[in-house]
Amino acid sequence: MNVVFLNPSGQIGGAERSLLDIMASLRAARPDWTLGLVATADGPLVPAARALGVRVAVVPLPETIARLGDGGASRSASLPRLAGALPAGLGYVRRLRRAVRALGPDVLHTNGFKMHVLGLWARPRGVPVVWHVHDFVARRPLMSRLLRAHARACAAVVANSHAVAEDVRGLAGGRVRGGVHAVHNAVDLDSFSPGGSRLDLDERAGLDPASAGTVRVGLVATLAWWKGHETFLRAVSLLPPDLPVRAYVVGGALYETADSQRSLDDLRALAARLGVAERVGFTGYVEDAAAAMRALDVVVHASTEPEPFGLVIVEAMACGRAVVASEAGGAAELFRPGVDALGHPPGDAAELARRIAELAGDAGLRARLGAEGRATAERRFDRARLAAELVPIYQTAAEQ
Numbered sequence: 001m002n003v004v005f006l007n008p009s010g011q012i013g014g015a016e017r018s019l020l021d022i023m024a025s026l027r028a029a030r031p032d033w034t035l036g037l038v039a040t041a042d043g044p045l046v047p048a049a050r051a052l053g054v055r056v057a058v059v060p061l062p063e064t065i066a067r068l069g070d071g072g073a074s075r076s077a078s079l080p081r082l083a084g085a086l087p088a089g090l091g092y093v094r095r096l097r098r099a100v101r102a103l104g105p106d107v108l109h110t111n112g113f114k115m116h117v118l119g120l121w122a123r124p125r126g127v128p129v130v131w132h133v134h135d136f137v138a139r140r141p142l143m144s145r146l147l148r149a150h151a152r153a154c155a156a157v158v159a160n161s162h163a164v165a166e167d168v169r170g171l172a173g174g175r176v177r178g179g180v181h182a183v184h185n186a187v188d189l190d191s192f193s194p195g196g197s198r199l200d201l202d203e204r205a206g207l208d209p210a211s212a213g214t215v216r217v218g219l220v221a222t223l224a225w226w227k228g229h230e231t232f233l234r235a236v237s238l239l240p241p242d243l244p245v246r247a248y249v250v251g252g253a254l255y256e257t258a259d260s261q262r263s264l265d266d267l268r269a270l271a272a273r274l275g276v277a278e279r280v281g282f283t284g285y286v287e288d289a290a291a292a293m294r295a296l297d298v299v300v301h302a303s304t305e306p307e308p309f310g311l312v313i314v315e316a317m318a319c320g321r322a323v324v325a326s327e328a329g330g331a332a333e334l335f336r337p338g339v340d341a342l343g344h345p346p347g348d349a350a351e352l353a354r355r356i357a358e359l360a361g362d363a364g365l366r367a368r369l370g371a372e373g374r375a376t377a378e379r380r381f382d383r384a385r386l387a388a389e390l391v392p393i394y395q396t397a398a399e400q
């Protein structure tokens with residue numbers, strides 16, 4: 001079997017971490033299978049996939065399409081942009097088809113909205129396309145229309161959580177021949193583990209070393225507007241001033257889609273307005289997320305919208321860290337509040353502040369949650385599960 005993945009970026013965000021984990025899992029379970037990847041830009045994803053023995057082609061996406069998206073924009077703003085992108089899109093489909101043909105797939109696995117559509121247009125005749133949906137679709141006006149219109153041509157849908165699977169079913173479930181399957185992401189339990197190197201977060205953030213006994217609390221996320229940076233900074237501003245907490249914003253801008261992210265400068269300005277500039281470090285993008293998490297005592301996930309999955313939550317649990325996560329969407333499927341992580345309602349800075357304060361004052365609680373979190377990660381989020389769940393989906397799609 002030859003599976004070719006299409007990814008609408010060359011960067012490594014959550015959807016790409018998930019993709020690399022799938023590749024690694026398939027490699028281990030099916031060493032005789034051939035894997036290929038077409039990425040729309042050069043970037044860290046390319047060598048990472050190659051290192052797993054995946055054949056990679058880069059077919060650069062024209063700027064007009066790369067910037068297209070409705071994560072934060074309204075329909076009226078997006079449709080004219082879509083029309084404007086059409087001529088470039090047609091040329092792109094031709095180039096993509098050539099690259100896909102050269103890789104000779106039995107199945108195409110598309111890893112993002114743009115590729116779900118472009119992949120169907122570009123596929124060689126008879127090759128089934130499996131969509132891997134990582135985000136809620138129904139709330140995205142442009143993409144939901146496009147996906148519904150193309151769903152009959154798609155062989156099967158993989159969703160990263162039950163919540164996302166439900167969302168896709170509501171939109172187009174009946175149209176997808178091979179059905180909609182929830183497959184939770186997994187993590188590399190060896191790299192995301194309690195032992196290993198730790199980043200010097202203070203140095204990264206240009207701060208003096210924190211004094212002994214300081215509890216390090218960090219939001220680890222891309223700068224997408226819904227990741228809850230504001231909620232986190234507000235929560236920090238509500239902590240008692242004498243609580244020995246230093247907060248970190250770990251992450252930087254990643255994707256090219258227009259209007260979808262905040263800037264570090266905005267966040268710094270917000271921290272200053274809230275009077276917490278002294279208490280917060282901004283590390284920017286970090287390559288080694290595990291080393292950053294191990295340097296934290298508490299990892300915060302604060303998405304203000306229902307999180308489709310929330311890889312960071314599982315990664316931090318696998319690192320044996322105490323986690324406070326926003327309880328909604330797929331994220332709520334990942335942990336048992338009070339047992340292996342703590343929860344807070346999305347966007348509720350006061351509740352988040354209470355959870356952080358509780359953890360900052362109780363090293364025993366942090367240790368208990370960390371140990372339980374690691375056990376949960378080992379039980380439910382081992383990478384080996386990915387191949388076990390995906391292989392039958394690919395096989396059924398290829399036989400259709």
Ligand code: GLC
Nearest residue numbers: 014015134160308309310311
């Ligand atoms: C997307 C989702 C995120 C998920 C990741 C991997 O980035 O927004 O919740 O963890 O994909 O599936």
